[in-house]
Amino acid sequence: xxxxxxxxxxxxxxxxxxxVSSIDANLGQRKIKDANGxxxxxxxxxxxxxxxxxxxxxxxxxxxxxYFNGFSEHSRHIWFSMTKSLVSVALGVLMESFDIDLKASPxxxxxELRGSGFDRASIQDVLxxxxxxxxxxxxxxxxxxxxxxxxxxxxxAFVPGAQDAQxxxxxxxxxxxxxxxxxxxxxxxxxxxxFEYNSANADVIGWLIARLSGMPxxxxxxxxxxxxxxxxxxxxxxxxxxxxxxATGGMTSTLRDAALFGQLILNRxxxxxxxxxxxxxxxxxxxxxxxxxxxxxxxTLYGNEPWQYYKNMWWILDPAKQEYxxxxxxxxxxxxxxxxxxxxAQFSSQPSAxxxxxxxxxxxxxxxxxxxx
Numbered sequence: 001x002x003x004x005x006x007x008x009x010x011x012x013x014x015x016x017x018x019x020v021s022s023i024d025a026n027l028g029q030r031k032i033k034d035a036n037g038x039x040x041x042x043x044x045x046x047x048x049x050x051x052x053x054x055x056x057x058x059x060x061x062x063x064x065x066x067y068f069n070g071f072s073e074h075s076r077h078i079w080f081s082m083t084k085s086l087v088s089v090a091l092g093v094l095m096e097s098f099d100i101d102l103k104a105s106p107x108x109x110x111x112e113l114r115g116s117g118f119d120r121a122s123i124q125d126v127l128x129x130x131x132x133x134x135x136x137x138x139x140x141x142x143x144x145x146x147x148x149x150x151x152x153x154x155x156x157a158f159v160p161g162a163q164d165a166q167x168x169x170x171x172x173x174x175x176x177x178x179x180x181x182x183x184x185x186x187x188x189x190x191x192x193x194x195f196e197y198n199s200a201n202a203d204v205i206g207w208l209i210a211r212l213s214g215m216p217x218x219x220x221x222x223x224x225x226x227x228x229x230x231x232x233x234x235x236x237x238x239x240x241x242x243x244x245x246x247a248t249g250g251m252t253s254t255l256r257d258a259a260l261f262g263q264l265i266l267n268r269x270x271x272x273x274x275x276x277x278x279x280x281x282x283x284x285x286x287x288x289x290x291x292x293x294x295x296x297x298x299x300t301l302y303g304n305e306p307w308q309y310y311k312n313m314w315w316i317l318d319p320a321k322q323e324y325x326x327x328x329x330x331x332x333x334x335x336x337x338x339x340x341x342x343x344x345a346q347f348s349s350q351p352s353a354x355x356x357x358x359x360x361x362x363x364x365x366x367x368x369x370x371x372x373x
Contacts, residue, residue, distance in 0.1 A: 005155055005156065006239045007237060009218075009222075012234050012235075016232060017230050022062065024064060028042050029042070032367045034049065034359070034362075036363070046068065049364055051066075051331070052347040053065075053066070054255075054344070054346050056372075057344070057345070065256075071347065076233070076252045077252060078249075078251070078328075079251040079252065079326075080330060081328040082332050083237070083246070083247065086221065086251055087217070088202075089277055089282075090224065091209060092269075093224045093277055094212060097213075100212070105122060106118050106207075109211060110207055112176070117131075118183060118204055121133075122192065123208070124192075126201045126204050126205060128192075128310065129195055129198055130195050132185065132189035132191040134183070136198070139354060145182075149182060150175075153173065153175050156250070165241060167242065173241055173242055174242025174244050175240045175246070176207060179203055193298070201248075206245065206248070225264075225276055225277070228272070230272045232254060233253065258345040262326075262343035263343050292311055306365065314326060321338065322336065331349070331350040333364070335368050337372040337373065342371075344368045
């Protein structure tokens, strides 16, 4: 990503990881049916459905690790929206030091958002992508507001002339401008009632962390999470046109380090004998009720997908199994299954962005769930 976008570094720290490579030679040849009903080996399924890297971690041991399309254990790959889950975790860390009222509007802490489309929503609504804003996520329509205004500000879409914009003359230069000046309320909805996936929500949480901590988002995550996680490599995060880190989808890391982040969540915020993230914040994602289920179920777009809930910027499959995931466009996944002590990290380059109706995405998720138990 460094060759196509501006990034800011998150340096690693501490001792190198102590993961044990205990490769199961039979896993790659295990037969699994994909979303088309075709029976393939795991190796074949991953290659067929555009995987770039796939790693299974169980009981602190690597059972399977494979790379495709020129990637390796030393290659950094963009997380896209898996970054949202990392930012949610960072908010939990921040809440240890600041008395943040999740029932309050983000405008209480970010004065620029007062009177914006986010002002009537609570921070919890924003975390749940139930903020009832009028801006819609659309990856495919070149005339959509998403591709005309939002993506160019992020620096994550090629739009002719977008990088020539100047802060003195552009109404919307960076992502903070977009959140403040562009987002309006959806008058047909009330906050908290309907899950409607929208990347701008994560940008609000990233801004909140930076504003209250007094640190750029990447420095906060680097200091409190990445440098203490004991990763193999430095990470980096894409920055927008105003050189602000892209909280909604800019994180990049190696596959092994993505798996280590998943293991941090599996271990309820612990890594290397330290409590990096409060247990209560990790547990809160799976503290679900009927309102959580109804909010998700009202969005029929995901009716044919396996998810049951969306909370705190995590996709939840089966709370009884502690089975949930961070997900990014084009097939990025960090999957956690607490019942089998399993983490799966997956990088992909699927041709289509959205997971909805994607044979490639469904096929690999089916494989993950079959292997994880």
